[in-house]
Every structure is written in structure tokens, then in C-alpha cells.
Amino acid sequence: MVRLITHNLLACHARGCTSNNFPLRFSDAQIETRKADFNADFIRAFMPKLEWSALVDAAKQLGDTSLPLEAPDMLDEEFLKNLHRVLLEIHIEEGSMTCPNCNHRYPISNGIPNMLLAEDEIA
Amino acid sequence: MSRPEFIAPPEIYYGDTEARKYTQSTRIQQIQVDMTYRALELLNLPHDQPAFLLDIGCGSGLSGEILDEAGYHWVGVDIAPSMLEVALEREVEGDLFLQDIGQGFGFRPGSFDGAISISVLQWLLNAETSHPTSSPPHRLTRFFTTLHSALRNPSRAVFQFYPSSDDQIQLITSIAQKAGFGGGIVVDYPNSNKAKKVFLCLYVGGGGIQQVPQGLEGDEEVESTAKFERRRDRERQRANSGNRKSVKDRNWILKKKELYRKRGKEEVPRDSKYTGRKRRPVF
Ligand SMILES: C[S@@+](CC[C@H](N)C(=O)[O-])C[C@H]1O[C@@H](n2cnc3c(N)ncnc32)[C@H](O)[C@@H]1O
Numbered sequence: 001m002v003r004l005i006t007h008n009l010l011a012c013h014a015r016g017c018t019s020n021n022f023p024l025r026f027s028d029a030q031i032e033t034r035k036a037d038f039n040a041d042f043i044r045a046f047m048p049k050l051e052w053s054a055l056v057d058a059a060k061q062l063g064d065t066s067l068p069l070e071a072p073d074m075l076d077e078e079f080l081k082n083l084h085r086v087l088l089e090i091h092i093e094e095g096s097m098t099c100p101n102c103n104h105r106y107p108i109s110n111g112i113p114n115m116l117l118a119e120d121e122i123a
Numbered sequence: 124m125s126r127p128e129f130i131a132p133p134e135i136y137y138g139d140t141e142a143r144k145y146t147q148s149t150r151i152q153q154i155q156v157d158m159t160y161r162a163l164e165l166l167n168l169p170h171d172q173p174a175f176l177l178d179i180g181c182g183s184g185l186s187g188e189i190l191d192e193a194g195y196h197w198v199g200v201d202i203a204p205s206m207l208e209v210a211l212e213r214e215v216e217g218d219l220f221l222q223d224i225g226q227g228f229g230f231r232p233g234s235f236d237g238a239i240s241i242s243v244l245q246w247l248l249n250a251e252t253s254h255p256t257s258s259p260p261h262r263l264t265r266f267f268t269t270l271h272s273a274l275r276n277p278s279r280a281v282f283q284f285y286p287s288s289d290d291q292i293q294l295i296t297s298i299a300q301k302a303g304f305g306g307g308i309v310v311d312y313p314n315s316n317k318a319k320k321v322f323l324c325l326y327v328g329g330g331g332i333q334q335v336p337q338g339l340e341g342d343e344e345v346e347s348t349a350k351f352e353r354r355r356d357r358e359r360q361r362a363n364s365g366n367r368k369s370v371k372d373r374n375w376i377l378k379k380k381e382l383y384r385k386r387g388k389e390e391v392p393r394d395s396k397y398t399g400r401k402r403r404p405v406f
Contacts, residue, residue: 005199005298006218013229013269018188042173042196044292050177050232088196112207115200115222117231122257123265 001111004062005032005046005087013115014123023054024097024106026061036088042089043080047105059086080092126287128249136159137182137203140390145309146209154240156186161282162239163193164188165309165324165336174236177273179216179224179282180243184210190239198235200224225262230273237278240269244284244323248291267302276328279306283322292321299325311339364387 012021043062052071066082087095097106104121107114127136137145147150168174174195181187181199190197197217202208207219222228225247247266248259274280286292292308299306304325312318324335374398 002220003197003218006220007404009234010146011231013227021229039173042175045173046175047257051231110208110211111340112211112219112221115220116202117223117226 001093001112002108003066003088004055004058004090005095007058007092008021008050008087009085010097010102014099014104014117014121017102017104020101021099023051023058023098026092027096027098029062029108030093032079032091032093033085033089034083034091038081038084040077040080043077043084045066046087047075047083055086058091062090062092064090065113089094126245126285128246133246134203134205137206139205142183142203142205142209144221145206146213147184148325149189152185154286156189157281158237158241159186159189160309161320161339162283162322163189165281165322166239166279167336172236174235177235177238177270177280179238179240179270179280180246181210181219182206182243184215184217185215186241187215187217188238197228200228201402216326217264225257227265228273229269229271232272233275234273235278236275238274238282240280240282242283242285243375244282244295245266248286250295260294260298263298267304271303271327274327278327280304280325281326282325283320283334286321294335295323299323305325305329307335309336309338312341313338314340323359367394 007024010022010024012024014021017082039069050071051070054071059065064086067086072079091111091113092108095108098110099105099106104117130136136199176190176195176197178187178190178197178199181201182203184199186246187197187199187210198220199207199210199215199217200220200222201210202223203220207221208228210219224243247262270280286295297309304327306323309322309324311320339390
């Protein structure tokens with residue numbers, strides 16, 4: 001179960017990969033949507049942690065173009081509900097995430113990304 | 124009795140059979156759940172705020188289910204595919220990652236409001252491979268440094284673990300310190316062979332003068348039961364107080380099971396009068 005909320009926090013951790021290693025790019029993503037309980041406080045508190053443009057981009061890679069290009073200053077209920085849906089209700093079940101810097105590919109299977117590194121990739 | 128970490132690497136030891144045996148044992152469930160509550164207490168999160176937590180070595184989700192029940196959002200990482208598979212079957216809410224914590228994390232700075240880890244750290248002291256980057260000190264360093272950066276300032280990380288010597292405790296705490304953490308060791312019931320539990324409580328930021336909490340003392344048999352029961356009640360109250368995601372009720376579970384069945388998932392537990400009931404420790 002990887003969702004955009006965690007994808008937005010995830011950079012590549014392979015050896016020597018310390019810049020331009022975020023965000024990981026999705027390919028062949030298969031998604032499923034599942035309802036989750038909405039908590040406006042949680043979403044509002046999470047806003048400062050988000051890299052907004054990376055989120056907009058990742059959502060677009062998954063076929064969702066509902067987010068504004070710039071994060072709004074006023075967080076009204078409608079915006080928060082949509083952000084909740086994008087962050088917590090879209091599950092990436094299969095596919096992979098690729099590092100823009102070193103091109104390491106993290107496969108996703110059964111909703112679980114495989115973050116294991118080969119011996120020569122360990123920092 | 125030999126410890127699991129001396130027998131085989133974790134992803135081998137916790138294969139399909141052991142992952143199931145481990146998760147189904149009511150004795151293990153009870154112990155892991157109680158230790159998770161204690162870890163949450165030591166984590167001391169602000170009561171009125173939602174939190175995003177990391178469960179390090181989440182396994183089959185015994186600890187994660189407590190986080191769900193308490194209304195926290197969380198991410199779980201584990202090296203054993205079979206354990207993660209059981210976690211999926213148990214429909215835990217957290218996002219799961221297949222990851223060797225000794226290789227470090229890639230989470231961006233300040234991602235998590237706290238971390239817990241139940242019965243995992245001792246595995247990092249027993250590296251199975253002879254590869255130079257895989258020595259226990261190297262793995263511990265990589266682990267603690269990347270964890271420190273993934274945590275918000277201020278915040279805490281609480282680890283229950285089974286050290287096999289004082290030297291191991293020394294090694295772990297000194298590496299955690301070098302990685303920037305404050306804090307130290309809390310021992311519950313230090314005089315009881317059976318009930319003794321070791322917790323490593325690490326702090327990020329907070330001015331550096333935080334005192335490590337006291338360990339629990341006394342007669343565990345009687346006391347901890349009462350304590351944990353009370354704690355569970357308190358957790359439930361807190362979870363119901365509105366600021367967390369709502370706690371799952373029977374209808375929610377039935378709906379979710381229906382959904383899984385529709386999606387063709389096998390082994391969805393059948394509905395019964397027990398569905399959605401609180402699991403209580405068995406005595
Ligand atoms: C005793 S189980 C505890 C699982 C869970 N925390 C609980 O309380 O039920 C120990 C777990 O640590 C995991 N583990 C051991 N070494 C690990 C490593 N290097 N990286 C990630 N997980 C590891 C094992 O796969 C196993 O699931």
C-alpha cells in the first residue's frame with residue numbers, strides 16, 4: 001500500500017545519490033482507489049511537509065489533474081477534501097518508481113515498494 | 124533457548140510458516156501489544172494533534188494495529204516479505220515498505236512526528252554477511268543517521284529490544300548519540316527475569332536536556348495488567364476525542380471486507396459476531 005502521502009516523502013537512498021534524487025518517477029503504475037476517513041486537522045498539519053510541485057507532478061503521472069499548480073494560502077474544506085483524496089485514497093498497487101538521478105528502479109508489487117539495495121549500492 | 128537472531132537472517136527466519144505462527148500466537152500478540160502501548164506512552168506525543176509515525180520492523184502489523192486503533196497514520200518498513208504479506212492480509216492501514224533498515228532510509232528531513240520499533244533492534248547486531256559495509260556498527264550508523272534526519276525536530280523514537288549484553292547497549296547508544304540523538308535506556312521491571320523490558324528512548328532536538336523517563340517497578344504480574352488495561356481505556360478515549368482518524372467500528376470493517384471480497388481477494392475472514400469487537404488480552 002503505497003500512497004502519494006509517502007511517495008512525497010521518499011527520496012532515493014542508494015550510495016552516492018544525495019542530490020536530484022527526489023521525487024521518484026512512477027512507471028507502469030496500476031492504481032486502486034479506496035475510501036479513507038477524512039480528518040481535516042491531519043491534512044492541514046501535513047501541508048508544510050509536502051513538496052507541492054512534486055505532488056502535483058506525481059498525481060498527474062497517475063492521471064489525476066485535480067490539484068492546483070500552486071498550493072493555495074486559504075485551505076478551505078473543498079480543497080482539503082480533495083487533497084485528502086489524492087494523498088490517502090489513491091493506492092499504487094503495481095509498477096515502479098525510478099530515481100531521477102541514479103536511475104535505480106524500485107519495483108512495487110502488491111502495493112509494497114521494494115527498497116532493498118544491491119550490495120554495491122549500499123551507502 | 125537460542126535467540127531467533129542467532130538462527131538465520133530475518134527474512135529467512137520469518138518465512139511463510141514462522142510469520143503465520145508468530146502472528147497467530149495469542150501469547151506473542153499479547154506481549155507485542157503491551158509493549159507497543161508502553162512505547163507509545165514513552166513516545167509521549169502531544170494529545171491534541173494528529174501524528175504521522177514510522178513503525179520500524181513492523182512485521183505482520185501487531186504493533187501497527189495498535190497505531191490504527193489509536194487513530195495514527197503510519198508507515199511500516201520490514202525486511203521479511205512473508206511478514207509484510209501477513210500484514211496485508213490483516214488489512215493494516217499503514218503504507219508498507221520492503222526495506223533493510225541497516226541500509227538506511229531515504230525519507231526526506233522531518234517526515235515523521237515519531238517512530239516506534241518493537242523487538243527489532245537486536246537483529247541489527249547480528250549481521251549475517253561478511254560484506255565490509257554490512258558490519259553491525261556500519262549498519263547501525265547508517266540506520267540512526269538516516270532515521271535522525273527523517274524525524275521532525277523535536278520528536279522521539281522509542282525502541283523496545285532484546286540486547287544480549289551490556290556491551291551491545293553501549294554500542295547502540297553510542298552510535299545513536301553520534302548520529303545526533305539524545306536520550307537513553309529505560310528498563311521496566313529490572314528485577315524480574317520474566318517481565319524485564321529494555322527500551323531505548325531517543326530524542327531529536329528539544330534543547331538536549333530532556334530527562335529519560337523512569338522505568339516501571341514492582342510486581343509485573345498484577346500491576347502491568349491493570350496498568351495496560353487502564354492505558355488501553357485511556358488510548359480509546361483519546362482516539363475518540365475527535366482529533367484522530369476515527370476508530371474502526373463494526374460497520375466500517377464489514378464494509379471493508381465486502382470491498383476486499385468484491386476485488387477478489389482471497390482469505391477475507393468471514394463475518395461473525397466477533398467482527399469489530401475489541402481484542403482483549405487473554406488470561
Ligand atoms: C519479533 S518481530 C517484531 C515485529 C513487530 N514489530 C511486532 O511487534 O510484532 C521482528 C521483526 O524485525 C524485522 N527485521 C529484522 N531485521 C530487520 C532489518 N534489518 N530491516 C527491517 N526489518 C528487520 C523482522 O523481519 C521481523 O518482522
